[in-house]
Amino acid sequence: MLPTLLHLGIAYTVSQGPKPENHALGNLASRVLVASRNFANDATFEIKKCDLHRLEEGPPVTTVLTREDGLKYYRMMQTVRRMELKADQLYKQKIIRGFCHLCDGQEACCVGLEAGINPTDHLITAYRAHGFTFTRGLSVRAILAELTGRRGGCAKGKGGSMHMYAKNFYGGNGIVGAQVPLGAGIALACKYNEKDEICLTLYGDGAANQGQIFEAYNMAALWKLPCIFICENNRYGMGTSVERAAASTDYYKRGDFIPGLRVDGMDILCVREATRFAAAYCRSGKGPILMELQTYRYHGHSMSDPGVSYRTREEIQEVRSKSDPIMLLKDRMVNSNLASVEELKEIDVEVRKEIEDAAQFATADPEPPLEELGYHIYCSDPPFEVRGANQWIKFKSIS
Numbered sequence: 001m002l003p004t005l006l007h008l009g010i011a012y013t014v015s016q017g018p019k020p021e022n023h024a025l026g027n028l029a030s031r032v033l034v035a036s037r038n039f040a041n042d043a044t045f046e047i048k049k050c051d052l053h054r055l056e057e058g059p060p061v062t063t064v065l066t067r068e069d070g071l072k073y074y075r076m077m078q079t080v081r082r083m084e085l086k087a088d089q090l091y092k093q094k095i096i097r098g099f100c101h102l103c104d105g106q107e108a109c110c111v112g113l114e115a116g117i118n119p120t121d122h123l124i125t126a127y128r129a130h131g132f133t134f135t136r137g138l139s140v141r142a143i144l145a146e147l148t149g150r151r152g153g154c155a156k157g158k159g160g161s162m163h164m165y166a167k168n169f170y171g172g173n174g175i176v177g178a179q180v181p182l183g184a185g186i187a188l189a190c191k192y193n194e195k196d197e198i199c200l201t202l203y204g205d206g207a208a209n210q211g212q213i214f215e216a217y218n219m220a221a222l223w224k225l226p227c228i229f230i231c232e233n234n235r236y237g238m239g240t241s242v243e244r245a246a247a248s249t250d251y252y253k254r255g256d257f258i259p260g261l262r263v264d265g266m267d268i269l270c271v272r273e274a275t276r277f278a279a280a281y282c283r284s285g286k287g288p289i290l291m292e293l294q295t296y297r298y299h300g301h302s303m304s305d306p307g308v309s310y311r312t313r314e315e316i317q318e319v320r321s322k323s324d325p326i327m328l329l330k331d332r333m334v335n336s337n338l339a340s341v342e343e344l345k346e347i348d349v350e351v352r353k354e355i356e357d358a359a360q361f362a363t364a365d366p367e368p369p370l371e372e373l374g375y376h377i378y379c380s381d382p383p384f385e386v387r388g389a390n391q392w393i394k395f396k397s398i399s
Contacts, residue, residue, distance in 0.1 A: 108325035116275025187227035206237020224287035265293030
């Protein structure tokens with residue numbers, strides 16, 4: 001006799017072989033099972049202690065995760081992962097062209113940082129920016145359409161991978177390290193305008209040896225700016241390991257006179273608690289603080305880098321199997337009865353559909369017309385003319 005599910009007036013027969021017509025009913029039955037199960041509202045987890053520099057105490061070593069937050073973090077990280085894999089596919093199909101730097105593997109950084117700050121706070125980063133663009137509030141559709149250079153993109157198809165912007169998000173910057181002084185300037189504006197806001201200023205280990213970063217440290221410390229300097233240490237600056245590039249790999253100590261902490265950047269809860277701690281430090285008027293997020297990228301530096309000439313496939317696979325941020329959160333939630341495997345699989349299905357729909361839009365949406373080339377140079381200026389490639393070509397600029 002075939003097993004039968006009767007719940008809330010819904011009958012579902014589990015067939016002995018796959019039948020396409022039963023898939024929708026199967027998904028419905030799965031949702032019914034999830035709805036009928038009693039999950040815990042929250043759970044307490046131990047997290048890795050942060051290494052500290054010039055700090056007497058650091059973030060807590062235990063934290064509470066609610067079921068609602070856990071499901072939100074899982075969906076966001078899975079969305080960033082699938083979005084980056086879709087970008088990889090579109091790039092290999094030559095639908096996305098030019099520079100493209102993917103952040104799969106580093107999802108706990110962008111999602112965890114956002115979980116630790118307010119929407120009114122500010123964030124600026126380098127060119128591995130797709131995840132931050134999403135967590136700052138833009139849709140997958142707007143991001144993928146920008147990658148394909150279409151009118152529906154978040155920068156109207158004129159920015160591409162490295163130049164995406166949202167409210168209180170300042171990119172996406174293509175010049176290595178150049179965003180760090182800009183971040184200090186944003187923090188100066190927060191202080192000058194007497195707003196209870198902070199700026200998260202991100203850079204990679206490859207930019208960490210630049211002089212302009214230390215100049216920004218100095219000014220931020222002198223003026224006690226509410227700035228969190230964040231080094232995303234994914235172990236490799238392009239194809240050079242941190243050990244070959246830096247005399248000291250303790251990036252969280254690089255501020256010298258600025259306090260710092262080193263964080264497990266593969267654990268979203270560690271990142272969230274460290275960010276909350278650092279944000280509270282800055283808001284209290286004590287000045288800047290440094291965070292080093294120890295993380296890892298699965299792809300190469302950019303799409304032109306296969307990523308296996310300077311590291312082994314075994315190294316990448318070991319990180320995937322032991323430290324994957326999505327896997328770590330999933331295991332915690334399932335083992336603590338915050339969610340079921342079936343419920344998380346349902347989220348996976350919904351995310352994949354969202355990504356596919358966004359990719360369809362990003363490939364079908366028209367490219368911006370040539371006459372819009374000079375648009376949006378300024379945000380609120382009267383129209384004016386912009387010279388083209390020679391003096392006889394003119395483009396109109398409209399804000």
